Amino acid sequence: MTCRIWGRISSINVRKVVFTAQLLDLTFERVDAGAAFGIVRTPQYQQRNPNSLVPLLEDGDFTLWESNVIVRYLCARHPERGLYPPELQARFDAERWMDWQQTTLNPAGREAFIQLIRTPAEQRNAQALAASVAATQPLLAMLDARLASRRFMAGDTLTMADIPIACEMHRWWGLPLEHAQHPNLRRWYDSIRSLPAASGALDVPLS
Template identity: 45%
Template sequence: MRRLWGRLSSVNVQKAVWGLEELGLPYERVEAGGAHGRVRDPDYLALNPNGLVPVLEEDGFVLWESNAILRHLAETHGRGGLWPQEPQARAHVNQWLDWQATAFTPAMRDAFWQTVRVPEAERDPAVIARSVAETEACAAILDAHLAGRAFAVGDHFTAADIALGCPAHRWLHLAVPRQPRPALEAWYARIAARPAAATVLLTPIT
């Protein structure tokens, strides 16, 4: 029995769901977080003391942190595909998973929160502008890396494309001014066309 806890509008839950869908693994998703609540309930905190989503349960095995879940799924079920066999390629997948978690998504957080969840009259333009500038710097790095590449690592779709693709989806659909990033946008269109991506990338940004 495989269960994933978390609301699909969460960018972190999206990574786990996309991984499960790409691998064709059966799972049950339980709504949690945001308006669904549950994350402060004692039974949920017993699974994840941080009170965050997602959480993966597999026959008594419990794992939290979205990139840890994505790594686990890819390494266990996606060897040679989502998780490359070649050690240096795997190292680069890990590099981009870490960069997404420590740079790309954190840079975007305030721009997302202010433009999506804060009423317009209460928004802070300076906070938005700072977050947009920080995210633009990350987008420039990713765009330069993707120039001449079909995917983030090597010649095939990997877990790195999932980890980067979910925040890229959010960034490209925020109501903020953005610089054109041809390589990033072409890569995003390519990965968004994958059947497994529809489950997460058609979800409204909320």
């Protein structure tokens, strides 16, 4: 069965879901929606997602919104791919990092993205940009320390934990900034970006 992913690929949250679907080797259709594409405020879309946001997943008659939840669902639906840890503590270790991406890492770096990519140069707020960079740097150092002793976020194999953070790093390292080295983080990211499934998700120009 072909699933449908609603959302423009310029959205980091849509990229998470597309990357997951490609890692799982799923057949899917992606429909541009949100921002300039509209659709999300139509009654038909709001019936599926009352938040009027992307992404939205349609899997047969089942619909689901919230990007990291969609990632979890798809990985759990296809356990044979090994992205959804079967052991309870390993699974919740992965869950922790997925939640951390949404509650901590993304809010820290979002303003830098807004200022450098979506705000005309003459309208940028230098103070807001500096604050975002300052908030993000210790979080990247934390990730680098985490990855000093393991290949991936939740251990020695790729899991759902790596997907949202890889998408976040794609966005952060795509910003025109002077970036710290963080060799463990870079090694991890390069290994993920080299996967065939990363094409179309971790090589998309920021916009």
